[in-house]
């Protein structure tokens with residue numbers, strides 16, 4: 776698992792450079808913060824369920840991360856499209872899925888959206904997934920890149936840190952309060 780975490784960390788550095796470049800930013804934007812940022816590896820196990828249509832493995836959410844790199848053992852991950860339909864992501868052996876999270880939506884001033892996703896369960900076999908969530912350091916605040924704010928694209932989000940997100944979800948009623956990113960919109 777240690778080698779996997781390291782390899783994925785290197786991959787996320789390269790992906791972040793490409794994503795930043797695609798936004799017209801310097802690929803080295805926030806380089807140190809990306810290199811020394813936080814990596815949370817979530818290993819999810821969803822037991823087989825006799826009545827899978829009655830439940831979900833993980834309810835709909837978006838990740839707080841900049842990017843999440845995910846490996847799934849069998850189908851189950853679903854993404855919400857613009858029309859709010861759920862799309863199932865096929866499982867391909869060894870394939871890594873890259874999802875953008877809340878930090879990227881904020882950094883890009885809304886050019887890129889944090890993907891809403893959920894995990895279903897099935898009646899045949901347990902499902903495993905490994906989600907590697909990459910974000911800046913715990914206390915590092917991130918706001919829209921100044922280069923991406925202009926008259927046509929006004930500042931659309933308040934800055935936040937990973938710690939701010941943790942404070943938000945530590946309340947018991949956070950599910951009823953909705954997605955954290957909604958609280959950041961101007």
Ligand SMILES: O=C(O)CCC(=O)C(=O)O
Nearest residue numbers: 817819847852894904906
């Ligand atoms: O199991 C999955 O496919 C999704 C896991 C997930 O969304 C998460 O750990 O944040």
Ligand SMILES: [Fe+2]
Nearest residue numbers: 837838892906
């Ligand atoms: Fe997730």
